[in-house]
Structures are given as structure tokens and as C-alpha cells.
Amino acid sequence: MRVSFHAVTLLVGVLGMCSAEKTCEQGVNCLLPNCMCPTTKLDLPIRRTPQLVILSFDDAVTITNYDFYQELSGMQNPNGCNISMTFFVSHQYNNYSLMYDLYRHGHEIALHSVTHKPDIEHYWRPANYSVWKQEMEDLRTMVTRYGLVSRNEDLGWRAPFLEIGGDEMFRALYDQYALYDCSWTSLKYSGWYVSPNDSKTLPPLFPYTLDHNTEFQDCQIGKCPKNDYRGLWVFPMVDLQDGRGEPCAMLDTCQGNKNDAGIHSFCDENNVYDFLMKNFNNRYHSNRAPFGLYSHYSWFKENDCPDPDNDAHRKGYKRFLDEVNGMHDVYIVSIRKALEWFKEQVSINDLDYFEPFLCNAFPPKNHCLDPLDCIYEDVLGLNEIRFNTCHRPCPANYPWLGNPLGE
Numbered sequence: 551m552r553v554s555f556h557a558v559t560l561l562v563g564v565l566g567m568c569s570a571e572k573t574c575e576q577g578v579n580c581l582l583p584n585c586m587c588p589t590t591k592l593d594l595p596i597r598r599t600p601q602l603v604i605l606s607f608d609d610a611v612t613i614t615n616y617d618f619y620q621e622l623s624g625m626q627n628p629n630g631c632n633i634s635m636t637f638f639v640s641h642q643y644n645n646y647s648l649m650y651d652l653y654r655h656g657h658e659i660a661l662h663s664v665t666h667k668p669d670i671e672h673y674w675r676p677a678n679y680s681v682w683k684q685e686m687e688d689l690r691t692m693v694t695r696y697g698l699v700s701r702n703e704d705l706g707w708r709a710p711f712l713e714i715g716g717d718e719m720f721r722a723l724y725d726q727y728a729l730y731d732c733s734w735t736s737l738k739y740s741g742w743y744v745s746p747n748d749s750k751t752l753p754p755l756f757p758y759t760l761d762h763n764t765e766f767q768d769c770q771i772g773k774c775p776k777n778d779y780r781g782l783w784v785f786p787m788v789d790l791q792d793g794r795g796e797p798c799a800m801l802d803t804c805q806g807n808k809n810d811a812g813i814h815s816f817c818d819e820n821n822v823y824d825f826l827m828k829n830f831n832n833r834y835h836s837n838r839a840p841f842g843l844y845s846h847y848s849w850f851k852e853n854d855c856p857d858p859d860n861d862a863h864r865k866g867y868k869r870f871l872d873e874v875n876g877m878h879d880v881y882i883v884s885i886r887k888a889l890e891w892f893k894e895q896v897s898i899n900d901l902d903y904f905e906p907f908l909c910n911a912f913p914p915k916n917h918c919l920d921p922l923d924c925i926y927e928d929v930l931g932l933n934e935i936r937f938n939t940c941h942r943p944c945p946a947n948y949p950w951l952g953n954p955l956g957e
């Protein structure tokens with residue numbers, strides 16, 4: 551956790567940005583647990599490195615997707631404790647009491663903007679520091695007030711549509727004590743991509759901090775940061791190779807095999823399973839960089855197959871998870887917990903005593919016993935909008951960007 555005195559942090563930030571030093575040497579100018587250089591190799595031998603698997607879901611938590619998340623929550627890691635997942639929530643349609651329920655059972659709540667506006671070209675791409683800051687800050691106010699997420703927690707972030715906003719966005723993250731960004735994709739360090747320039751394949755990239763931004767990671771979508779940000783983590787979205795051999799960062803954009811009956815989708819659960827297993831093995835048998843499966847719930851429900859109810863995505867995904875969940879060196883953890891591991895890089899043999907992966911000592915207390923359903927008319931161009939909150943009473947107005955408390 552960074553020092554929370556704003557002035558001090560600002561000063562350190564400014565000094566950090568002016569630094570001419572553009573090398574990052576682990577153990578020399580960058581020390582764990584707060585600083586990690588970008589790398590594709592750890593000191594720990596591979597056979598003693600746990601394979602971390604990350605499951606994340608974007609956008610609102612709703613009564614439609616909650617049961618699916620609950621079903622996945624039942625899995626346990628090799629230490630006998632429940633798995634944890636990461637939810638990048640946006641405000642509209644988010645059911646804050648269901649979100650809170652995931653949170654109190656050990657899942658991670660992270661930020662994904664208040665508005666999630668669909669206009670990338672005119673809103674997100676030109677967004678300046680104050681737009682990014684307000685989209686982050688107001689949502690943070692909302693998840694803490696309506697969803698009872700602890701005010702003391704530094705939260706993670708994913709940019710809508712993975713359209714990262716360069717230094718304007720990273721500066722806003724840094725100024726708000728964000729824990730990490732997880733929207734920056736990498737094809738170069740995917741572990742399978744063959745660069746046409748030198749016909750080489752580079753191992754997958756580990757998470758790192760931006761203390762000494764050497765612009766190590768390739769820049770695929772949006773604008774990448776050039777400045778340094780002390781202690782701010784990048785959790786790279788390492789590209790998967792889809793059923794057609796093409797890169798994809800989110801499962802939603804991964805296309806099915808050529809012999810699948812859909813135009814884009816996987817229609818055969820065996821193809822989903824094979825695709826996930828192949829990508830997993832690629833990670834597991836190289837350097838064991840975290841294996842991230844990033845998706846929207848809609849990927850499990852919608853497809854363009856002749857039989858849209860085939861459930862191939864869900865079945866293939868579940869079969870894959872059941873299999874890797876039975877492996878003694880695979881841990882399914884939230885991004886927050888994965889970063890805790892990177893700070894210490896403890897051997898697989900010592901994971902039974904690694905605090906961040908341990909179970910809750912007691913059943914988690916429920917502080918949202920009486921959630922409210924608030925109804926607003928004629929907002930955001932809609933006749934009616936509902937908003938479920940743990941906080942009482944209902945805000946006078948529908949909470950939104952610029953008015954997160956709905957005053």
C-alpha cells in the first residue's frame with residue numbers, strides 16, 4: 551500500500567516522472583514487494599512455480615449472471631480453500647447487493663467505469679485525465695457506498711473495450727491509488743506468436759510495476775503510457791490463440807474452429823475445451839505466467855451457431871476448469887491475490903501457509919441484510935431504471951457520472 555498523504559505522493563510522482571533513468575534492474579533499482587521489472591523469467595524454478603489461473607468477468611453483476619458465478623465459486627484450490635475470481639463492474643444495471651455477496655465471499659471487485667459508453671471513437675479514445683479520473687473515482691464511490699466494498703482497499707481497473715488511454719489514464723489510476731491495470735494486451739509476449747521480423751516466439755509476460763517504464767510491453771490497442779508510476783502494477787492481458795490461430799485477449803473475441811458451424815463462435819464444446827487446454831499447456835509448460843480467462847457472461851449465452859442453445863461455451867469452459875482444478879500446482883485466484891503472490895513468489899511447497907490464499911477463518915458476516923430496489927423514471931433516455939443497493943435510503947436521483955451519490 552502506498553503512503554496515502556496526497557502531497558507526498560504527488561511529489562514522488564512528479565519526481566518519478568522526471569527521472570531520466572530508463573532501465574529496470576530487479577534487486578538493484580527495483581525491489582520486491584513494491585517494484586517488479588517486466589520479465590518473462592522468475593528466479594523461482596518453474597517446477598516450484600504455481601500455475602495461477604485468473605477468471606474475470608466484466609460489466610454489471612445481475613440476477614441473470616449471478617447463479618453462474620455462484621456455481622463457479624464452489625471450486626476449491628489444492629489448499630482446500632475456495633477459488634476467487636475478479637469482477638470488473640460498471641454501474642448501469644449493476645446489482646450492488648449481489649456484487650457485495652461475491653465480495654464478502656472473497657471475490658475481488660474491480661473498476662470498469664461508471665458509464666461504459668459505447669462510443670469508443672468520440673468518448674474513450676480522446677478521453678483526458680479528468681474524464682478517466684471521474685469514471686474511476688465516481689465508480690469507486692458507488693461500489694463503496696452501495697456495495698459496501700472497503701474504502702481502504704486499492705482497487706484494480708479495466709478500461710472499457712480495452713481502449714487504454716496512455717499517460718492520461720495511467721496518471722488518473724496512479725493519483726487514485728489504483729492497485730493495477732488489467733486492460734493492456736500483449737501479442738509479442740504471448741508464448742505462441744511468431745514475429746515475422748525475426749521468426750522468434752517469446753515467452754509470456756509476467757505482471758510488473760511501472761516504476762521504471764522501459765516500454766517493454768508491445769502496444770496493441772489504444773495508447774500506452776510513457777511515464778513512470780511508482781508501485782502501479784500492470785497485469786498484462788496475454789493474448790490467447792483462438793480456434794483459427796488468431797490472437798484474442800477476451801474470450802468473447804476468440805473465434806471458433808474453421809469446422810465449427812458458427813460464423814464466429816465455437817459451436818462444439820470439444821473445440822472450446824481443446825482451445826483452452828492448448829493455451830493453458832502453452833503457459834504451463836513454458837514459464838507459468840498467469841493464465842487469464844477474461845470474459846463477459848454473454849459469451850456463455852450468446853453465439854451464432856445453428857443451435858444457439860447448444861451451451862458449447864459453458865460446457866467446454868467448465869470441463870477445462872474441472873480438469874485443471876484437479877492439478878496439485880494450479881491455483882484459481884483473483885488478480886489481487888495473484889499480485890500478492892508476485893510480491894513474495896513463494897514456492898508451491900509453501901503455499902499451504904501463504905496467507906493470501908488461505909480460507910476465511912469464519913463464515914463472512916453479511917452487512918447487507920436489507921437491500922433496496924430503487925426505481926427511477928425517465929433517466930438516460932430510458933422509461934425506467936432500477937438500481938439495487940445495500941445503502942439506505944434510495945438516493946434522490948439516479949446516481950451517475952458527476953453525481954455518484956445521486957443527490
Ligand SMILES: [Zn+2]
Pocket residue numbers: 608609662666710711
Ligand atoms: Zn465491458
